[in-house]
Amino acid sequence: MRKFWILIKYEWLNFKADKGLLILTTLTLFAGLYGIYYGTTELEKQRENIAKLDVLTEHNVEEMKEKFPGEADAGDIGYYHSTFAVNHPDSWASLSMGQRDVNPYYIKLRLLNLQSQLYDTENINPLKVLSGNFDLAFVLVYLFPLLIIGLCFNILSVEKEQGTLPLLLSQPIGLPLIVGAKLSFRMMIVLGLALLLSVLAMVWGQVMPDVRVALWLGVVLLYCLFWFGVAFLVAALQKNSAFNAVTLLGVWLMLTIIIPALLNVYVAVKQPIPQALELTIKQREVVHGGWDKPKRETMDQFFALYPQYTDTTDIKVRFVWRWYYAFQHLGDVAVADLAEAYQEGLQARHQLVEKLNVLSVPVNVQGVFNAMAGSDLPSHLAFMQSATQYHDSLREFYYPFLFNNVPFTHADYEKEPRHSFTSSPDFATAYSGLFKLVICVLVVFGIGFVLFRLKEASVK
Amino acid sequence: MIKSIARKEFISTLRDSRFMALSIIVLLLLLAATVVGLNSYRTLQEERDVAQQTVNDQFANSVDRHPHRMAHYGSYAFRPKSSISFLDFGLDSYTGAAVFMEAHRQNSANFSQAQQSSSLIRFGEMTVAFVLQMLIPLLIIFLCFGAFTQEKETGTLKILLSQGISLRQVAWAKITGYSKVVGLVVAPALVLASLLLFGRGGFELEGDTLLRLLLFILFYLVYFFIFIVLSVVVSSLHQRSNTALVTLLGIWILCCVIIPKASANLGANLYTTPTKAQMDADVHEEVAKGVDGHNSQDERAEALKKELLKKYKVSTLEELPVNFDGVWMAMGEEQSSKVFQEHFDELTDIFDKQNSISEYASLLNPYLAVRHLSMGMAGSDFSHYTHFQNKAEEYRYNLAQGLNNIQTTQIKYGEKETRLSSDTWKNFKPFTYETPHAGWALGNHLVSLLALLVWLVLVSTVGIRLIDKTKVA
Numbered sequence: 001m002r003k004f005w006i007l008i009k010y011e012w013l014n015f016k017a018d019k020g021l022l023i024l025t026t027l028t029l030f031a032g033l034y035g036i037y038y039g040t041t042e043l044e045k046q047r048e049n050i051a052k053l054d055v056l057t058e059h060n061v062e063e064m065k066e067k068f069p070g071e072a073d074a075g076d077i078g079y080y081h082s083t084f085a086v087n088h089p090d091s092w093a094s095l096s097m098g099q100r101d102v103n104p105y106y107i108k109l110r111l112l113n114l115q116s117q118l119y120d121t122e123n124i125n126p127l128k129v130l131s132g133n134f135d136l137a138f139v140l141v142y143l144f145p146l147l148i149i150g151l152c153f154n155i156l157s158v159e160k161e162q163g164t165l166p167l168l169l170s171q172p173i174g175l176p177l178i179v180g181a182k183l184s185f186r187m188m189i190v191l192g193l194a195l196l197l198s199v200l201a202m203v204w205g206q207v208m209p210d211v212r213v214a215l216w217l218g219v220v221l222l223y224c225l226f227w228f229g230v231a232f233l234v235a236a237l238q239k240n241s242a243f244n245a246v247t248l249l250g251v252w253l254m255l256t257i258i259i260p261a262l263l264n265v266y267v268a269v270k271q272p273i274p275q276a277l278e279l280t281i282k283q284r285e286v287v288h289g290g291w292d293k294p295k296r297e298t299m300d301q302f303f304a305l306y307p308q309y310t311d312t313t314d315i316k317v318r319f320v321w322r323w324y325y326a327f328q329h330l331g332d333v334a335v336a337d338l339a340e341a342y343q344e345g346l347q348a349r350h351q352l353v354e355k356l357n358v359l360s361v362p363v364n365v366q367g368v369f370n371a372m373a374g375s376d377l378p379s380h381l382a383f384m385q386s387a388t389q390y391h392d393s394l395r396e397f398y399y400p401f402l403f404n405n406v407p408f409t410h411a412d413y414e415k416e417p418r419h420s421f422t423s424s425p426d427f428a429t430a431y432s433g434l435f436k437l438v439i440c441v442l443v444v445f446g447i448g449f450v451l452f453r454l455k456e457a458s459v460k
Numbered sequence: 461m462i463k464s465i466a467r468k469e470f471i472s473t474l475r476d477s478r479f480m481a482l483s484i485i486v487l488l489l490l491l492a493a494t495v496v497g498l499n500s501y502r503t504l505q506e507e508r509d510v511a512q513q514t515v516n517d518q519f520a521n522s523v524d525r526h527p528h529r530m531a532h533y534g535s536y537a538f539r540p541k542s543s544i545s546f547l548d549f550g551l552d553s554y555t556g557a558a559v560f561m562e563a564h565r566q567n568s569a570n571f572s573q574a575q576q577s578s579s580l581i582r583f584g585e586m587t588v589a590f591v592l593q594m595l596i597p598l599l600i601i602f603l604c605f606g607a608f609t610q611e612k613e614t615g616t617l618k619i620l621l622s623q624g625i626s627l628r629q630v631a632w633a634k635i636t637g638y639s640k641v642v643g644l645v646v647a648p649a650l651v652l653a654s655l656l657l658f659g660r661g662g663f664e665l666e667g668d669t670l671l672r673l674l675l676f677i678l679f680y681l682v683y684f685f686i687f688i689v690l691s692v693v694v695s696s697l698h699q700r701s702n703t704a705l706v707t708l709l710g711i712w713i714l715c716c717v718i719i720p721k722a723s724a725n726l727g728a729n730l731y732t733t734p735t736k737a738q739m740d741a742d743v744h745e746e747v748a749k750g751v752d753g754h755n756s757q758d759e760r761a762e763a764l765k766k767e768l769l770k771k772y773k774v775s776t777l778e779e780l781p782v783n784f785d786g787v788w789m790a791m792g793e794e795q796s797s798k799v800f801q802e803h804f805d806e807l808t809d810i811f812d813k814q815n816s817i818s819e820y821a822s823l824l825n826p827y828l829a830v831r832h833l834s835m836g837m838a839g840s841d842f843s844h845y846t847h848f849q850n851k852a853e854e855y856r857y858n859l860a861q862g863l864n865n866i867q868t869t870q871i872k873y874g875e876k877e878t879r880l881s882s883d884t885w886k887n888f889k890p891f892t893y894e895t896p897h898a899g900w901a902l903g904n905h906l907v908s909l910l911a912l913l914v915w916l917v918l919v920s921t922v923g924i925r926l927i928d929k930t931k932v933a
Contacts, residue, residue, distance in 0.1 A: 020703075020706070024710075031718065034722070038725055038729065041729060042729075045732070049735045049737075049738075052737075052738065053737055056737055056738070059741065060741075084737065099579055099582075102554070102572070102574045102575055103575055104736075106737065108737055108740070119570050120567075120568070120570060120736070121556060121568055121569070121572070121736070122735065122736050123568070123733050123734065123735060123736045123739065123807055124554075124733070125727075125728060125733060125811045125814050125815070125842075126551035126554040126572075126842060126845065127551060127724055127811075127814070127815050127818065127842055128724045128725070128727065128814060129554045129574065130550075130551055130553075130554050130724075131720055131723075131724030131725065132582045133725065134721050134722055134725040138721070146713055146717075150706070153706075154702065158702075161702070240702075241702040242605075242701055242702055242705050245702070245705055245706060245709065246602060246705075249598075249709055253595075253598070257583065257594070258489070258586075260580055260583030260584065261584050261585055261590065262586055263580055264577070264580045264581055264583070264585060265496050265500075265586055267580060268500070268577070273576045276571050276576075277507070277508075277511050277538075277557070277558055277571060278511075280536075281511065281514060281515060281518075281536070284533070285518065288529070288533045291525075291529060292523050292525070318876060318877060319876075346576060349576075349577065349578055353578045353579075353580050362583075363583065366579060366582075366583075367579065370579055376578070376579060377578045377579070
């Protein structure tokens with residue numbers, strides 16, 4: 001054991017003297033700090049924007065009260081008044097922003113047909129979303145492997161190339177101890193840095209301290225171990241430093257860039273999404289066709305869905321709100337199948353990625369992070385569903401006014417349902433991802449050990 | 461002598477099986493990316509063509525309607541993919557494909573590819589541009605890192621120099637040799653891409669497309685050349701191949717992975733984007749209260765009434781020869797469009813400012829320079845997207861005003877039951893979009909163009925001069 005610590009001590013001295021390694025580590029540290037800063041400020045911005053929505057709603061209600069000073073027709077209110085369905089972030093989202101920048105985190109809703117309102121995008125700068133988030137998850141998933149590669153690519157080969165390996169081996173220590181000590185020393189640095197950044201991010205982002213603390217740290221630890229395993233495996237091949245560097249970088253390139261890009265192509269072909277374009281076009285036809293159809297026909301269709309409002313009086317005038325909202329409603333009913341197919345298509349696409357992510361550890365880990373932070377696609381789909389339910393509840397709220405001819409008073413604004421949804425973590429995905437990660441780590445180290453045993457240690 | 465060094469590098473590289481294996485992988489990826497790109501281009505383009513045709517037909521064949529109903533019925537603009545965007549998807553996957561164009565309201569483009577994908581797309585897309593921008597430089601690094609260090613390690617550099625050749629001449633000779641090798645890897649893919657573009661791709665051999673393609677290729681050749689010279693220079697400054705390689709890989713990671721992301725995120729942090737909800741509310745308020753904040757909508761309507769009654773010397777709106785509703789609607793459209801356009805321009809301006817951080821960062825980073833130029837030539841950058849949105853808005857405005865005009869002249873005041881024959885709608889020309897020309901595209905990336913040229917000049921003058929400092933021993 002003493003020999004091990006002596007080796008560690010000399011590694012430390014070496015490390016301190018090597019400017020390149022120091023720079024690399026410091027760079028990673030700063031990238032991590034920037035990632036934490038970026039994640040927290042970005043999430044703070046989203047929270048502020050969400051808070052401002054309340055102000056906008058209030059403002060809108062004030063305006064409505066001014067516009068309709070006395071009792072109003074609920075039809076007018078439903079038409080001019082808007083509210084928001086809001087997707088509050090989970091506190092963990094500052095560590096892993098996931099798809100929260102691409103997908104809108106609020107939806108502006110009126111009583112009109114839902115489908116034409118559901119897909120409005122937020123103001124996003126496409127160049128920014130193309131570049132992606134520089135959050136802690138990015139630093140851990142992309143940059144930490146590079147740090148590990150930088151620290152470990154010449155772990156054994158450098159001793160050979162400098163001619164120090166024979167000297168070392170002439171001492172009463174074996175090769176496994178040397179490699180073990182060197183690897184342990186680097187692990188201490190990298191894991192220390194990763195854990196430090198993670199804890200800092202959790203404190204800074206004021207995350208909900210639950211089981212995810214352990215889960216996150218565990219995944220980070222295992223992910224770093226995976227890359228150390230890869231470095232160990234390559235070192236076991238006992239080639240020169242240049243070969244190691246190229247091989248390790250090649251593995252990084254394959255796992256973090258090329259395989260995901262190819263998978264993306266495969267998924268797009270294998271699981272095509274029924275285009276939402278078709279849905280909106282069809283809905284427009286149905287909704288606008290509503291104006292031209294005989295009113296009786298529309299109302300009968302609607303009363304079939306809402307028998308409680310059935311009446312036998314024919315609408316004689318050119319325009320009444322209850323007829324207008326009836327054909328808006330039927331517009332949604334007409335495309336319900338397409339809307340469902342679209343959402344299911346997205347869900348299926350995500351599940352396919354879940355299945356394929358065994359091919360790339362970084363994709364898996366990114367998925368685990370996003371699932372934990374509630375910032376992945378399923379979480380957005382859950383929000384869309386929640387927004388749909390909210391729209392239903394708005395309908396339920398307004399229909400009695402419309403169909404029973406109840407005037408809408410100022411006091412009724414208070415009674416209007418409000419929406420709130422907070423992304424929740426998906427532990428099932430996280431645990432299955434963790435399980436896959438453990439297997440990958442074991443496999444890599446297993447192969448590394450076997451190779452080390454098989455290959456005769458050569459000093460030259 | 462220079463020629464023979466160049467030939468030696470060329471031939472010895474071809475004999476290096478590891479390098480050849482890497483080249484073949486890169487070449488295969490390049491070919492795969494071309495096919496994938498073309499395939500995805502065709503699918504998307506077809507989808508959008510069909511959709512555009514559908515909505516155009518629906519509009520032209522609409523039943524008899526009141527013109528204002530048609531204005532609300534509206535139309536869609538689907539963004540056609542630029543013909544060489546199959547080489548570089550650029551921002552296309554992140555920008556919306558469809559704009560709904562209706563009266564009173566300006567909608568943004570919805571339905572981007574990114575919204576329909578899982579997080580996989582964030583790891584990058586397999587496109588020709590991706591291989592050219594990120595993988596070829598890596599290949600170049602592996603090719604060139606030992607340019608000088610290997611000669612030093614084997615002691616051949618001294619022998620070479622004793623032949624009466626200067627260090628710089630050695631460098632240029634090596635650069636020439638490596639350039640040939642890179643050309644050998646890249647050329648087949650570029651030729652294939654061009655053939656697909658103009659041959660079976662079904663594109664017409666248009667002057668502008670050709671110019672865009674040529675510039676596209678040219679920019680990448682300059683980019684590769686910069687990387688080759690840079691790698692040779694870095695190699696000359698090191699004594700050992702290992703350290704030269706590690707340094708070069710570090711530069712690659714910084715240029716291709718870290719800086720692009722950091723600069724885009726920094727831009728977004730520095731200039732805050734207003735939310736859509738806030739923007740909508742602001743537009744709504746300004747339209748309702750009047751642009752100048754003085755007279756409200758009702759006051760403006762009163763003023764217009766008085767003005768028209770006076771102009772036509774009649775006492776009631778019914779007596780007017782024009783339909784007041786139509787005139788009022790047209791005025792409202794004009795006002796609201798102006799307000800919206802102001803806000804839209806403001807937003808575009810903020811995005812431009814955010815993106816300018818990346819543009820200026822290209823002075824530090826040739827990768828960013830070529831990325832912007834490549835997207836620009838492929839017609840998949842931000843300015844092309846804005847151009848499309850502006851064209852769609854222009855069409856929307858003219859459509860709404862055309863329908864308002866019909867209401868003004870053909871419909872009686874207060875008459876809401878009148879239906880105009882469906883032939884009326886056939887007179888409206890459907891939305892068409894033409895990509896602006898290459899010169900326009902280039903003009904949007906002058907900083908990047910300058911950056912690429914500065915890099916070219918810097919590496920081939922200052923860079924090469926640095927080689928003199930190398931320690932031969």
